């Protein structure tokens with residue numbers, strides 16, 4: 001019997017993926033961030049597996 005609740009995992013996963021990661025120092029930033037809060041670099045990448053289907 002699996003311990004993890006699939007619904008809970010979805011929420012947790014979404015929260016983890018909804019972040020921006022600095023390419024320079026690897027710090028996690030809020031999805032709304034335009035620059036890194038640690039090194040002030042603008043070199044951020046979204047940490048998302050799937051691209052939002054907005055077109």
Ligand SMILES: [Zn+2]
Pocket residue numbers: 022023024025026027036037038039040041
């Ligand atoms: Zn950084």
